[in-house]
Amino acid sequence: MSAALEVSGVSKSFGGVRALSLCDLQVEEGTIAGLIGPNGSGKTTLFNVVTGYERIRQGEVHFRGRRITNSPPDTVFKLGLGRTFQLTRIFARLTVMENMLVATQHREGWLRSMLHSPHAPGERRRALELLEFVGLAAARDKPAGVLSYGQQRLLEFAYILVADPQVILLDEPASGVNLTLIEQLADRIRDCNAEGRTFLVVEHNMEFVMGLCDKVTVMHQGRTIMSGAPEEVRAHPDVLDAYLGGDFPRADELAGA
Amino acid sequence: MTRRDETSPVGLPGERDPADPADPAVSDEEDPGARRRERVRKLTAAVLAVAVLVLVPVMLPNPTITSIGVFTLIFMTGATAWNGFNGYSGYVSLGHAAFYGTGAYAFAMLAKHVGLQPGYSLFALVPLAGLVAGVVAIPFGVVALRTRRHQFVIVTIAVFFVFQLLAYNLSWLGGSLGLFVSQPSWPGETFNDRYYYAALVVLVLTVALYVKMRNSRFGLQLCAIRDDEDRALSVGVHVGRVKLVAFVISAIPVGMVGAIYAYFVGQVLPQFAFDPLFDVAIAVMCFTGGMGTLTGPLIGALLLEPLQQYITLQFSASAIYLVVYGALFLLVILFLPRGLIPTTAQAWRARRSVTPEEPVELGAPPLAALRRRLVSGGGAR
Numbered sequence: 001m002s003a004a005l006e007v008s009g010v011s012k013s014f015g016g017v018r019a020l021s022l023c024d025l026q027v028e029e030g031t032i033a034g035l036i037g038p039n040g041s042g043k044t045t046l047f048n049v050v051t052g053y054e055r056i057r058q059g060e061v062h063f064r065g066r067r068i069t070n071s072p073p074d075t076v077f078k079l080g081l082g083r084t085f086q087l088t089r090i091f092a093r094l095t096v097m098e099n100m101l102v103a104t105q106h107r108e109g110w111l112r113s114m115l116h117s118p119h120a121p122g123e124r125r126r127a128l129e130l131l132e133f134v135g136l137a138a139a140r141d142k143p144a145g146v147l148s149y150g151q152q153r154l155l156e157f158a159y160i161l162v163a164d165p166q167v168i169l170l171d172e173p174a175s176g177v178n179l180t181l182i183e184q185l186a187d188r189i190r191d192c193n194a195e196g197r198t199f200l201v202v203e204h205n206m207e208f209v210m211g212l213c214d215k216v217t218v219m220h221q222g223r224t225i226m227s228g229a230p231e232e233v234r235a236h237p238d239v240l241d242a243y244l245g246g247d248f249p250r251a252d253e254l255a256g257a
Numbered sequence: 258m259t260r261r262d263e264t265s266p267v268g269l270p271g272e273r274d275p276a277d278p279a280d281p282a283v284s285d286e287e288d289p290g291a292r293r294r295e296r297v298r299k300l301t302a303a304v305l306a307v308a309v310l311v312l313v314p315v316m317l318p319n320p321t322i323t324s325i326g327v328f329t330l331i332f333m334t335g336a337t338a339w340n341g342f343n344g345y346s347g348y349v350s351l352g353h354a355a356f357y358g359t360g361a362y363a364f365a366m367l368a369k370h371v372g373l374q375p376g377y378s379l380f381a382l383v384p385l386a387g388l389v390a391g392v393v394a395i396p397f398g399v400v401a402l403r404t405r406r407h408q409f410v411i412v413t414i415a416v417f418f419v420f421q422l423l424a425y426n427l428s429w430l431g432g433s434l435g436l437f438v439s440q441p442s443w444p445g446e447t448f449n450d451r452y453y454y455a456a457l458v459v460l461v462l463t464v465a466l467y468v469k470m471r472n473s474r475f476g477l478q479l480c481a482i483r484d485d486e487d488r489a490l491s492v493g494v495h496v497g498r499v500k501l502v503a504f505v506i507s508a509i510p511v512g513m514v515g516a517i518y519a520y521f522v523g524q525v526l527p528q529f530a531f532d533p534l535f536d537v538a539i540a541v542m543c544f545t546g547g548m549g550t551l552t553g554p555l556i557g558a559l560l561l562e563p564l565q566q567y568i569t570l571q572f573s574a575s576a577i578y579l580v581v582y583g584a585l586f587l588l589v590i591l592f593l594p595r596g597l598i599p600t601t602a603q604a605w606r607a608r609r610s611v612t613p614e615e616p617v618e619l620g621a622p623p624l625a626a627l628r629r630r631l632v633s634g635g636g637a638r
């Protein structure tokens with residue numbers, strides 16, 4: 001297997017705070033990878049670096065063998081790397097359907113984008129299919145801002161799929177979402193994965209991560225401290241150390257929680 | 258969980274809860290008939306509106322009224338174009354008067370040097386003046402759009418005053434004496450009609466342009482920038498380019514009506530062509546009608562510009578309208594924070610629909626919705 005996403009030796013500081021220090025990460029093609037770690041361990045910063053929201057001076061980011069270090073977000077997306085945000089960000093005043101039509105599969109200049117109607121039947125049908133895929137088709141003409149938080153998460157997920165990205169980064173997709181929607185989201189992620197899409201998921205909900213991911217990487221203080229299969233990671237003393245600060249319950253107790 | 262084969266595109270998941278109350282609506286396919294009927298209705302309304310505007314000089318052949326009409330059409334166009342950038346992108350430019358002035362000056366210069374006789378042929382220079390305004394908008398936009406939101410407002414004001422200062426001080430632009438445009442010797446009672454119809458043509462083209470744009474992906478991307486610029490970037494929107502193109506495009510109609518103004522008045526002076534109050538007036542019109550809607554700016558200008566002209570003529574005091582505008586702006590912000598069109602449209606929908614929908618809250622919640630929520634007891638839906 002080849003690496004869909006490869007981060008090597010990335011460091012990033014904000015003033016005196018070292019958010020990432022020589023961070024390495026590999027996500028294999030076709031897997032669902034999890035990224036966990038305590039608050040402030042640098043997970044979101046790593047996402048921001050990969051997707052071009054933060055610039056780095058040290059380290060490299062490769063996407064399917066292509067160097068994307070410091071590429072701007074729109075370029076990164078066009079290459080096939082989509083992401084969601086920790087706090088869901090949808091276009092609140094556009095309708096659900098319009099949200100779906102902002103992104104496009106094709107490369108398109110501004111003139112074309114002005115003359116070409118996104119309401120063409122083909123595109124609408126595909127957008128509708130994706131909305132049905134996440135269970136939001138009935139809400140297609142509502143302004144996206146009136147959706148519940150969990151539904152907004154699903155919408156965010158759906159409109160990233162419009163442009164058919166091969167690798168998707170999800171930043172805490174399950175936070176603030178009710179249990180039914182969490183399961184629905186997990187199912188959709190598995191569906192997309194079965195089609196060959198690669199995922200990297202940051203999440204605090206351990207049940208969600210452990211149930212979904214093939215491999216889990218743990219971050220602590222700006223670096224990845226280990227990665228492995230979920231069961232392996234769950235039992236590893238370093239991980240419990242990082243999470244609970246040394247004095248921790250035994251692995252089997254945690255598993256039962 | 259059934260896994261679908263690799264070949265199927267992302268599509269319908271196999272299973273769905275049949276008890277889901279929202280489900281029946283999913284099964285009915287998109288209704289193209291409804292969309293077509295909606296389009297026909299809107300088109301009919303537009304044709305009727307244009308017909309009424311065409312008939313105004315015929316039914317009311319009074320130079321005072323047609324003169325008010327010319328200015329009203331100028332401001333309807335200006336408001337539509339201004340809203341076409343500001344209402345959709347969420348950026349507020351208070352420097353569009355620079356394009357109005359540029360259009361006016363460009364027209365006066367062109368009229369002087371091209372060597373056309375005053376008459377209908379000079380109207381051919383109007384699009385050219387608009388183009389000049391568009392070209393001028395490119396460096397303006399490149400500089401101003403480096404900033405975001407509030408800083409952008411300040412920068413546009415600053416750049417605008419650079420334009421005004423240049424007009425005052427460049428001798429080839431006539432300095433503080435401005436430029437003259439020689440006018441044709443059309444009969445007095447129908448003199449204004451030519452300008453009226455020229456302005457009407459520009460208005461119709463401008464509105465058509467923005468209807469097209471609002472329904473294009475470009476328009477959606479512009480609205481996406483308004484709602485969340487960084488998010489738009491992460492779904493592959495070329496944010497910088499979309500903003501710049503929208504800015505430049507909105508400058509062109511403003512330049513064109515600036516040219517019509519120059520031809521109509523016959524003299525271009527720096528303080529009137531580059532008038533900071535132009536943007537204030539247009540902003541009040543757009544806020545009154547409803548920012549980010551197609552009809553809002555038209556209605557706003559249609560209400561306010563005749564009012565301003567009337568006050569100016571009636572009291573022969575050109576500054577009273579500023580007091581009126583200020584008061585009106587306060588009232589709009591207090592009682593119609595989203596503007597006339599969105600508020601009435603929502604009230605209309607609420608009356609028609611049998612089951613009142615959850616009010617869509619954008620900006621401040623309308624008073625009625627607030628009251629309903631208080632009556633129904635807390636945040637329960």
